[in-house]
Amino acid sequence: MTARPIIIDTDPGQDDAIAILMALASPELDVRAITTVAGNVPQPRVTDNSLSLVTLAEREDVPVYRGCSRPLVRKLYTAEYVHGPTGVDGADLPTPTVEAHPMHGVDAIIEACLDAGDEPITVCPLGPLTNIGMAIAKEPSILDGIREIVWMGGAFDEAGNTTPLAEFNAYVDPHAAHIVFSSGVPLTIMPLDVTHKALMVERHVEHLASIDRPAAQAAAGMVRFYERYDIDKYGIPGAPLHDPCVIAFLLEPSLFSGETGPIAIDHWNEATIGNTYRSEEEGVGRATVMSSVDADAFFDLVIERVGSL
Ligand code: RIB
Ligand code: CA
Secondary structure, X not given: OOOEEEEEEEOOOHHHHHHHHHHHOOOOEEEEEEEEOOOOOOOOXXXXXXXXXXXXXXXXXXXXXXXXXXXXXXXXXXXXXXHOOOOOOXXXXXXXXXXXXOOOHHHHXXXXXXXXXXXXXXXXXXXXXXXXXXXXXXXXXXXXXXXXXXXXXXXXXOOOOOOOOXXXXXXXXXXXXXXXXXXXXXXXXXXXXXXXXXXXEXXXXXXXXXXXXXXXXXXXXXXXXXXXXXXXXXXXXXXXXXOHHHHHHHHOHHHEEEEEEEEEEOOOXXXXXXXXXXXXXXXXXXXXXXXXXXXXXXXXXXXXXXXXX
């Protein structure tokens, strides 16, 4: 089996961290690069957290590249109120044994896609789309080297989690999202519509915490910290594990279902900025927008992979 080449673009973030650990534990995936983007917490924290995660997974072979420090147009808006000041509160991640690669994350994305040849790259953004939008703007021909983009972001028939209309990753950099949406790239989206059905409830967390291995223990600690915000805000029985939906889709796509059609994102009106929606008239691009998931099978996969590290 030839492993699928992917790039993970990320703003860790506890849920990003679990997605990264899942990917690093999965032989089906060839993680060519981890590129970091300011989002949940600023640079350099997202880069430091990514370096700690490849160290925790004993996958220092995977290069980490520091990407953009702010959105393309808007001021950076961060989410320490959800993730804590480190972005990965709840776990004491190891001090990195490696440093970030000197190349900028945007250039690393461009180089990997231009060099893809007959192995096009699956790009997995888990945060604001700043790096991806910048890469497409800088070198549009990278689209030929991209198999598809699978992004966690947006909210379609679900309310937003940052404003009533906007999900965090879409809200932070709607202009970059507009570039990606309108680029014509094959696009699959894991919005809140589906991630809010992937709630990590007590039995899942206890199962993870029962695995006496460093990555599983770190993941359980991070969920324990991260879950309190959503449980308090929504009165739900567990935290939505947003970003691991992207990696699970690559590993077992049949766990998810959704619809393909024209989409758009508000990126001009302050009252609705970051709102993602389906529209025949205003759609600027097409995407498969996921809306359902087999939650039990999803968490079995998450726990199996993270627990194997
Ligand atoms: O809205 C949830 C998304 O925003 C997740 O990717 C989380 O990590 C934050 O980046
Ligand atoms: Ca994220």
